[in-house]
Amino acid sequence: MDAIPLSALFGILIGLIILSACFSSSETALMMLNRYRLRHLARDGHRGARRAEKLLKRPDRLIGIILLGNNFVNITASAVATLIALRLGGEGALAAATGLLTLVILIFAEVAPKTLAALRPERIAFPAAWILGPLLRVLYPLVWLTNLIANSILRIFGIKPDQEGHSTLSREELRTVVNEAGAMIPQRHQSMLLSILDLDKATVEDIMIPRNELSAINLEDDWATIREQIIRSAYTRLPVHEGPIDNIQGVLHVRRSLAAMVTGEMGPEQLRESLMTPYFIPEGTPLHVQMLNFQSAKRRMGLIVDEYGDLTGLVTIDDILEEIVGEFTTDPAENIKDIHPQPDGSFLAVGSASVRELNRLLGWTVPADGPKTLNGLILEYLETIPEPGTSFLIDRHPVTVLQTEENRVKVARLQPPVKPVSDRGSAR
Template sequence: MDDIPLSVLFGILALLIILSAFFSGSETGLMTLNRYRLRHLVRARHRGAVRAQKLLERPDRLIGLILLGNNFVNILASTLTAVIAFRIAGEAGLMAGAALLTLVILIFSEVTPKTLAALHPERVAFPAAFIYGPLLTVLYPFVWVVNIFANSILRMMGIRPEQDATHTLSQEELRTVVLEAGAMIPKRHQDMLLNIIDLEKVTVEDIMVPRKEITGIDLEEEWSTIMRQIISSQYTRLPVYRGSIDHVVGFIHLRKILPLLKLDELDKEALEKSIREPLFIPENTPLNRQLLNFQRERRRVGLVVDEYGDIQGLVTLEDILEEVVGEFTTDPSTRSKDIMPQEDGSYLVTGTATIRELNRALNIELPTDGPKTLNGLVLEYLEAIPEPGTSLLLSGYPIDIVQTQGNLVKTLRIHPTKRQPVTEQA
C-alpha cells in the first residue's frame, strides 16, 4: 500500500464514494417507487419498470444486496482514508481523516443522492435495476447467507419476507388519491370518480321518489282518464296498479303502446297485455349493487320496498346515474319546484326535498345519515311539529319554517350563505 501513489489512492477513494452514493440513492429510489404507476409501466412493457418490479417482488433480497454493497464500499473507503491520513499526517491525521470522511459521505453519498432519488425515483431506480439484476446473480451466495439470518429474525416476529407485500387502497385512501391528482384529472371528472367511490355508501332509499309522489296508472279509473294520462305523461315508464300502488300490477313502456295508439287499437285489454311484471328492490340496497342488478335484469325502473314488503318509493336507472354524473334531466317539474331561489340569497324549499338533493343543489352539508328529507330532519331535531315562523339552526344553517300542513312541514326557507359555526347539536 505504501508503494501506491497518493493520487491513485485519492482516485480510488472518490470512486468508492460514488459507489456509496449509487447504493444509497438507488435504495431510496426503488423503495419509493409508486407501485401503481410501476404496474402501469409494466403493462406498457417499460423495460426498466419490468426489471424494477422483478427486484421488488423479493425486497429482502434487494435490500440485502444493496446494504451488502453499500457497507462494503463504506468500510473500504474508511480503511483507505485511514491509510491516506496516516501517510500525510501520521497518527494525528487519523481523527481528522475520519471526521472529514464522515462529512463527505454524509453530504455526497447519503443526503444528496437520497434526496434526488426521493424527488425523482423513476430516474434513479430504473437505470439501477439494470445493474442490480446481474449483480444479484453474481453475489447471490453472499446475499443468501445474509438473508438466512435476517429472515429468521423476521419469522420470529411473525413476518414472512418471501410473501409479496400487497399494496391495496382503502376507500378513503382512494378518495385521497383522486383529490390529490390536481390538474391531472379535470374537476368534473374528479367529481364523477368521487361519486363512483361513494356509490357503496348510498342506498336506493336515499334517492328514491317517495311513495306519495309516484305517478302511475290506476286500472280502476275510467278509460278516458287513463288515455289522458298516457297522452300527457312526461315519463316513458309508468307503474300500473289497481286502486293503490300497494296493488301494483307492473310497468308499461309508453313507446311500446304508441303503435297501438296510432292505429286506434289501444284499449284496457291491450294495455294489460303490455304490462311487464314489477321489479322490487329492498330499501337498503347500495347503489353500486343496484346498478349491476339493473344491468343484469335489463331493467331501468323498480319499486323500493321495506322489510315488510310495503312499497316505499320508486327508483330508476337515471336516478343512479345522476348520482355519478350530476343531474341531466330537462324535466322542469321534477326538482325546480322543490328549490326556489329568492332575491335575498335564500331558498324556499319544500319539506319533501331530499337532503342529498339539497346538499348537491345548494352546495351545503346537511347530515345524510338520518332522515332522508328536510321535513324529517326538522321533525327529528325539534321532536315536535313546528309552528310557522319558527327558526332553527341545522348544521349551522339558519332555517325558517314558512308553512306547515297537518303533520308535515310543507315549506321552509334556508339561508346557505349565512352558515354559523357549528356547536353541539342534537
C-alpha cells in the first residue's frame, strides 16, 4: 500500500464516493417510480422502463444488490480514508478523517443524490436499471445468500417477501388521482370520470321521475283526451295504464304511433295492440348495474317498482348518461330546471329537486342514502308539513319554504351557507 501514490488514493476515494452516490440515488429513484406510469412506458416499448419493471418485481433482490454494492463501496472508502490519514498525520489524524469522511458521504453520497433521485426518479432509475440488472446476475449467488438469511428472519414475523405484491388503487385513491391530474385531463373529462366513479353510490331512485310527476296515458280516459295527449306529448315513450297508475298495461312508442293517430287510422284497440311489454326495475338497483341491464335488455326506459310491486317512478338510459356527461337532452319538458340561481346569490328550488343535485350544485354534504328530494329532506328534518315562510338550517344552509301544495313543499329558497358557529343546524 505504501507504493500507491497519495494522489491515486485520493482519486480512488473520490471514485468510491461517486459510486456510493450512484447506488444511493438508484435505490431512491427506483422506489420512487410511479408504478402505473412505469407499466404504461414498459407496454409502450421503453427499454429502460422494462428493465426497471423487471427489477421491481423482486424488490428484495433489488435492495440486496444495491445495499451490497453500497456497503462494499462505503467500507472500502473508509479503508482508503484511513490509509490517507495515516500517511498525512499518523494515528492522530484517524479521528479527524473518520468525521470528515462521514460528513462527505452524508452530504455527497446520501442526502444530495437521494434528493435529486426523489425529484427526477425516471432520469436516474432507467439508466441505473441497465447497470443493476447485469450486476445482479453476476453477483446473484451472494445476493441470494444474503436475501435467504434476511427473508428467513422476515418469515419469523409472518412476512413473505417472495410473494409479489399487487398494488391497486381504491375508488377514493383513484378519485384523488383524477382530481390532481390538473391540465393533463380537461376539467370536463375529470367531471365525467368522477361521475362514473359515483355511479355505484347512486340508485335508480336518486334520478327517477317520481310517480306523481309521470306523464302517462290512462286507457279509461275518453279517446279524444288520449289522442290529444299523444299528439302533444314531448316524450318518445309513454307508460300506459288502466285505472290506477300501478295497473301498467304497457309502453307506447309515440313516434311510431303518431302518424296513424293523426290520420285517424289508430283507435283504442289498435293502441292496445301497439303497446310494448313494460320493463320493470326493482327499487334500490345501483345505476351502474341498471346501465348494464338496459344494454343487455336493449331497453331505454324502465318503470321502478317497490317490494310490493307498486310503481314508484320511471328512469331512462338518458337519465343515467346525464349523470356521467351532464345534461344534453333537448326534450322541451326537461328545459324546466329544478334549481334556479337568483341575483342575490340564493337559489329557488322546487320540492322535487334531488338531493344529489343539491350536493353537486350547491356544495351540500347531505347523505344521499336518506330522502331523495328536497321535499323529503325538509319533511324529515321538520317532521311536519311546514307553512310558507318557515325558515331553518340544513347543512348550515338557510332554507325558507316559499310555497306548499297539499302535503308537500312546492318551492323553497336556499341561501349560501352561514359561518359554522356549531356543528348542529338549528331551526329558526
